[in-house]
Amino acid sequence: MIxxxxxxxxxxxxxxxxxxxxxxxxxAAGWGSRALGVAGGWQAQVAVCTFAGVICTTLFFWTxxxxxxxxxxxxxxxxxxVTLEGMLRSTELDIIFFLxxxxxxxxxxxxxxxxxxxxxxxxxxxxxxxxxxxxxxxVLSAVLSxxxxxxxxxxxxLALVFQVCDTLxxxxxxxxxxxxxxxNIGSAATMLGNPVGIFVGNKAGFAxxxxxxxxxxxxxxxxxxxxxxxxxxxxxPIREMTARMARHREGHQGLGPPLRIPYRRxxxxxxxxxxxxxxxxxxxxxxxxxGEANRNAFLIVTPLIIAAVLMICRPRRARDYVQNDVxxxxxxxxxxxxxxxxxLEEQGVTRNAAALLGEWVSGGPPALVPFVLGLSAVGSxxxxxxxFAAAFTPVVQSLAERSADFxxxxxxxxxxxxxxxxxxxxxxxxxMIALGLLEKRARVxxxxxxWLKIGALVGLITTLIAWAMLCVLPAQAPAAQRGxxxxxxxxxxxxxxxxxxxxKK
Amino acid sequence: MSKAAAQQRESRALTSFFGAEDIMxxxxxxxxxxxxxxxxxxxxxxxxxxxxxxxxxxxxxxENAMGTVLASGIAIPHARLEGLSQPYVAIATSEGGIAFExxxxxxxxxFVVLIPRDQPGFYLQILRALSSIMRNKDAARTVSRLKTAxxxxxxxxxxxxxxxxxxxxxxxxxxxxxxxxxxxxxxxAIDCFISKDLSEVPVVDGDGDMVGVVSARALMRVCLPEYLxxxxxxxxxxxxxPFAGVLRNExxxxxxxxxxxxxxxxxxxxxxxxxxxxxxxxxxxxxYVLNGGKLAGIIDLPVFLNxxxxx
Numbered sequence: 001m002i003x004x005x006x007x008x009x010x011x012x013x014x015x016x017x018x019x020x021x022x023x024x025x026x027x028a029a030g031w032g033s034r035a036l037g038v039a040g041g042w043q044a045q046v047a048v049c050t051f052a053g054v055i056c057t058t059l060f061f062w063t064x065x066x067x068x069x070x071x072x073x074x075x076x077x078x079x080x081x082v083t084l085e086g087m088l089r090s091t092e093l094d095i096i097f098f099l100x101x102x103x104x105x106x107x108x109x110x111x112x113x114x115x116x117x118x119x120x121x122x123x124x125x126x127x128x129x130x131x132x133x134x135x136x137x138x139v140l141s142a143v144l145s146x147x148x149x150x151x152x153x154x155x156x157x158l159a160l161v162f163q164v165c166d167t168l169x170x171x172x173x174x175x176x177x178x179x180x181x182x183x184n185i186g187s188a189a190t191m192l193g194n195p196v197g198i199f200v201g202n203k204a205g206f207a208x209x210x211x212x213x214x215x216x217x218x219x220x221x222x223x224x225x226x227x228x229x230x231x232x233x234x235x236x237p238i239r240e241m242t243a244r245m246a247r248h249r250e251g252h253q254g255l256g257p258p259l260r261i262p263y264r265r266x267x268x269x270x271x272x273x274x275x276x277x278x279x280x281x282x283x284x285x286x287x288x289x290x291g292e293a294n295r296n297a298f299l300i301v302t303p304l305i306i307a308a309v310l311m312i313c314r315p316r317r318a319r320d321y322v323q324n325d326v327x328x329x330x331x332x333x334x335x336x337x338x339x340x341x342x343x344l345e346e347q348g349v350t351r352n353a354a355a356l357l358g359e360w361v362s363g364g365p366p367a368l369v370p371f372v373l374g375l376s377a378v379g380s381x382x383x384x385x386x387x388f389a390a391a392f393t394p395v396v397q398s399l400a401e402r403s404a405d406f407x408x409x410x411x412x413x414x415x416x417x418x419x420x421x422x423x424x425x426x427x428x429x430x431x432m433i434a435l436g437l438l439e440k441r442a443r444v445x446x447x448x449x450x451w452l453k454i455g456a457l458v459g460l461i462t463t464l465i466a467w468a469m470l471c472v473l474p475a476q477a478p479a480a481q482r483g484x485x486x487x488x489x490x491x492x493x494x495x496x497x498x499x500x501x502x503x504k505k
Numbered sequence: 506m507s508k509a510a511a512q513q514r515e516s517r518a519l520t521s522f523f524g525a526e527d528i529m530x531x532x533x534x535x536x537x538x539x540x541x542x543x544x545x546x547x548x549x550x551x552x553x554x555x556x557x558x559x560x561x562x563x564x565x566x567x568e569n570a571m572g573t574v575l576a577s578g579i580a581i582p583h584a585r586l587e588g589l590s591q592p593y594v595a596i597a598t599s600e601g602g603i604a605f606e607x608x609x610x611x612x613x614x615x616f617v618v619l620i621p622r623d624q625p626g627f628y629l630q631i632l633r634a635l636s637s638i639m640r641n642k643d644a645a646r647t648v649s650r651l652k653t654a655x656x657x658x659x660x661x662x663x664x665x666x667x668x669x670x671x672x673x674x675x676x677x678x679x680x681x682x683x684x685x686x687x688x689x690x691x692x693x694a695i696d697c698f699i700s701k702d703l704s705e706v707p708v709v710d711g712d713g714d715m716v717g718v719v720s721a722r723a724l725m726r727v728c729l730p731e732y733l734x735x736x737x738x739x740x741x742x743x744x745x746x747p748f749a750g751v752l753r754n755e756x757x758x759x760x761x762x763x764x765x766x767x768x769x770x771x772x773x774x775x776x777x778x779x780x781x782x783x784x785x786x787x788x789x790x791x792x793y794v795l796n797g798g799k800l801a802g803i804i805d806l807p808v809f810l811n812x813x814x815x816x
Contacts, residue, residue: 110736111736111737111738112736115732156732159732162731163730163732251757251758253750253754253758256730257729257730257742257747258746258750259733259742259746260741261741262740262741317737
């Protein structure tokens, strides 16, 4: 198994080899970008090399990724590749604030017993079999990751897996894998599920309802297909669980303590949060928050408002929520990564890459969809998906600025990044968290090749489904491109609207 | 290099720590303290040691705190001392026997051992070297009948009296006070925890092989799974509702279903340092000593610390 968190056990020679590979990769990126005409000046090459260096660090020296990002930002500022002002502008603080607010809400929901109630509801389900547990696990993983962040979702779902597997004395590894695969699929369904979702949505200017119109159906169909694959692939452990459950029931024993957990307050908090986010575009219109400067403004502040109200209501715990429930380490990495990706944009690298891409792939958006899907899926399989999304977003943005027809590429990027995260063990943060918990709780590791077999299969099938559905689903242009207004941000656009718009242009 | 070879290479004969001049034979009619002072003064004269009073006080204090008389008529009074560059051993024999401890059998063979403070394992190594004569009830009396120091030297010069290269887990283990069978019920385990004030009990199968442990901590985790503790508000279980289910099923829940197969364990012949490593790695307070798959003994952390730091 790859353990990116434990570099102390590595020999010096192995680390030197990795450093050498990194140096070669960075040099190749710099040389390649110049040879292809993507990075003309030396500062553009510095931007490319810095970004490549940070990507390599996340791949080879995971625990040093924040330090590498610090150094990257410092190098960019010192070489005047990016100005201080430009660097701060690129940090996407709106997304960071959104994520902070959501993390605090998730922490409060934990305190209020909502997640305990979710687990308890499954544990107390009568006449459960291995099959029904697996289906429930798949759906729950996908739904939870759709309405909260994938990391919090995987922690909740794995608590359920460990409770059931520990009680039945069943090996938890297959069920951990099942939960992670479905978590990654479900995280593509909404803007809340994955940092890539809010990042892409905010960059593109998509409304929450547009995600429900495009991303949710694609994720649902992909999930259904994945469940089919999972039920076949893991039929032996599912059968074993069924047998253990039957034996356990014979002894009149449950899978956990039979309790009635109060859930109403938690459910209310969640419903209000999701409701406000769902109607953010209408609220923005009602408040006059229109135009590019106010893009998704209420969407971003909704978690902050809810988090503020919750902290006022629970003042004794407020500091704990901020200090312990917010993943500051991860957010800091995101801030720095976005700043480094911003340098690519500032140096015109992404614009050049978009032009090159347009030249290479003839046939317009329909031809580019599989290209972007495949590239982002393969890229996200080996690099944390937010890293890949940060790198590719400016390219898609440059293409989308040419014509609204290219906005379909945002969805391709989203699905590629989220579904590609399933392919390998290092594909997404949820994978890493799940493996860490499995190792800690059950002292079990999942080998890289074991993950790859099922991960690649599920990744391939779900990516193909996304491709097919993007071809048939009604086009969804970003709200900003279709003109903001009372009706502008909410509903799906007619299928024919976009070609006509582009034809006029 | 194999463990046995390493032990062989580093082991030293017991007689390499003393000579005939350090042996006082036929010491009759002495009180314990007088004999100890005699022996220490003798040792000091032979090796140019100073501070006899300090050594004497340390040995007597240690002896008063915890007697070192072994059932086979041997006493090993000792002390860990600052400023010593090497261990010193002096021996006294008494055919008539010396009353070392009230109520204990008379002592016929006395080893006084002065140990440098930074050699925590030396005393345990001495005990290991003497294990063959400790097993023989008549050995102490036999030695006490020898008339000269040379004869005593020859006795201890036998090949099997060797200080091992290191102390083994077996040297510091104790018998497990309570062992349960995997066919026992949870009720039996809970009764054990309560009546014997235990927090952890080893579980063996029908063949006597250790299969796991049941612990009070694991029982608490069964009653209160982690996800229940996420809640701030515990009103849903204010009347111990999660414990009720466990209570209802305690008689038909078998230990084989709830025991944990994860426990710190070493083999009897493993160096005692591996016990320390297991305890530290697993943040545990007890290590199990196995002979193959069978439970040979246990080493509790306080006992381990006492053996290494104080004995």
